[in-house]
Amino acid sequence: MTALETGRTGHLAGPTFHPLRVVEIEELTDDAVALRFEVPAELAGEFAFTPGQHVAVRVPEDEERRSYSVCSAPGAPLRVGVRRIPGGAFSGAVLDRLRPGDELEVMTPTGRFGAALPGLRRPGFVAAGSGITPILAMATAALTDPAVERVSLVDINRSQRDVMFLDELADLKDRYPERLQLVHVLTREPQESELLSVRPDADGITRIRTALLGDVDGWFLCGPQGMVTTVRDALLADGIEGGSIHTELFHADAAPAPDLPAVPGLDSVEVEARLGGRRSAYRMSAGETVLDALLRTRGDAPYACKGGVCGTCRARVVEGSVAMAASWALEPDEIARGDVLTCQSRPTSDRVVLDYDA
Ligand SMILES: Cc1cc2nc3c(=O)[nH]c(=O)nc-3n(C[C@H](O)[C@H](O)[C@H](O)COP(=O)(O)OP(=O)(O)OC[C@H]3O[C@@H](n4cnc5c(N)ncnc54)[C@H](O)[C@@H]3O)c2cc1C
Ligand code: FES
Incomplete structure (x- = not known):
């Protein structure tokens, strides 16, 4: 291959890695933490993010990188939530060895998962497991917009102990009791409603939606591929238009293409x-x-x-x-x-x- 650089054509900086100090590591569950980064004032513009975006993170001098969704609302300090994947190289290192004061290389935010959020009046979110990270940022941003009438959020986990950002979700519900419909589905923990105590299949999704949620004018789904596919197919089967359903996967279970x-x-x-x-x-x-x-x-x-x-x-x-x-x-x-x-x-x-x- 031969290469030729033909000079600058504009002033845009593409996504770029910068070393950032981890200033706080907060334990969220037995297997998940939130990392807060210190962004120097001169990089504040480059690290401005919109809700739903993610950052790639790597250890200095290492090419291995992983993506983590920003869980903070716009204007708040840069924070990501990391859940341990059994046997996972990066998430294991974060949970076992990372200490406050350590530096990681963080790429400036990218991603368009939340691009369709502005302008919606009744957004609906379905998160499973660590899929709550971008959705926490998006739901918080939507609730702080007075034009948004109502936010519907279904969060699917095995048990209450596994719910990432449980307290922050409860605080949001306290702050916006009328405008936030928050439904916790706990697939391995009995709850009053049997509907909320099992892993929802397509029929379960339809029943949760029609019984517990109001009208939604745009859907955002994030979690494991199987769950995202089930929810999307259920919404499509119920006549919801595909263009109003937005998805973010953290990992594809399917065989490589x-x-x-x-x-x-x-x-x-x-x-x-x-x-x-x-x-x-x-x-x-x-x-x-x-x-x-x-x-x-x-x-x-x-x-x-x-x-x-x-x-x-x-x-x-x-x-x-x-x-x-x-x-x-x-x-x-x-x-x-x-x-x-x-x-x-x-x-x-x-x-x-x-x-x-x-
Ligand atoms: C856009 C995007 C945003 C993401 N945001 C977050 C986030 O906010 N919080 C978070 O905790 N993670 C998030 N992830 C997942 C994250 O990037 C890593 O994939 C995850 O932390 C596992 O990395 P690892 O090095 O520990 O595992 P690896 O060593 O890469 O993998 C170990 C084993 O687990 C499998 N595996 C890898 N990732 C997953 C997964 N997510 N689910 C199931 N199996 C998996 C691999 O195929 C492999 O078999 C996001 C991914 C993407 C693409
Ligand atoms: S590098 Fe992740 S989609 Fe290409």
Whole structure:
């Protein structure tokens, strides 16, 4: 591959890692903590976030990175919630070894999970497990907006001991008793209503929605893939329009996407990428992903999971074409606009122009 940088085309900085000090580690449950970061005043603008966004985090000098959703309301200090995944390398290290005062490298916030929230009057949220993290930020932001009439939030956990941010959710309910409908489903703990004591299937979701929640004009679902799929399918089956249902996955359980077939006769591809206001041009083999090729020239190209889940590597194809293997992190209207996950994309034309800043 040859590379040529053709100079700045604007003033945008792409997502960038900065070392941030962890100033507080709060125990949320036996297996989850909230980390509060200190953001220096000169970086406050870069770390401004909208509710629903996430940050990639890595240990200094280590390329391994993981995404964590910001759980703070806008204007509050930057905070993320981390739940231990059994055998998990990063979450295990955070829970077992991280201490206040340690530094982590944190990427400036990305993600569009909450993009459709402004303008809604009656947003509805369904969270399962650690999926409450972005939803806490979004529900708090919605409740502080006087134009929002009501917020409906269903939080699904095994037992009360497993509920992340239990006290903060209770405080929100105390502050907004009329406008917040908060429903805790505890799948391994008996409650008065049998409906709220089992893992809800599609029928359970419909019953919870019709019996306990009011009208909702936009849905946000976050949690394990199985639960998100069940809830989404139940809403669609009840006639709710797909465009009003927004999802965020933390992990895809499905087998990795299969390798894409090669395009006959296409070997070497000319690529131009605009990233952080700078254009980079390079040639790459048609058999690799555009992200892997770009990383050889632009070590700052944003990514986290490389599995099609987090959306950190998103860019828009403005010329040429690519084929995408997995696209968990994109909504249909984003795909229609030409957005792709570059970690999942292989070129299918001999010239491709990508805009990471679009
Ligand atoms: C957009 C986004 C936002 C996220 N926000 C949060 C958050 O706010 N809080 C939070 O705790 N996590 C969040 N995650 C998940 C997080 O990025 C890591 O995947 C998680 O902490 C596990 O990392 P690990 O290194 O401990 O596990 P790994 O060592 O990467 O994985 C260990 C094993 O667990 C499996 N695995 C990995 N992640 C999960 C998962 N989430 N569920 C089930 N199995 C898994 C792996 O396939 C592997 O078999 C988010 C992920 C994404 C994509
Ligand atoms: S790096 Fe996560 S979707 Fe591409």
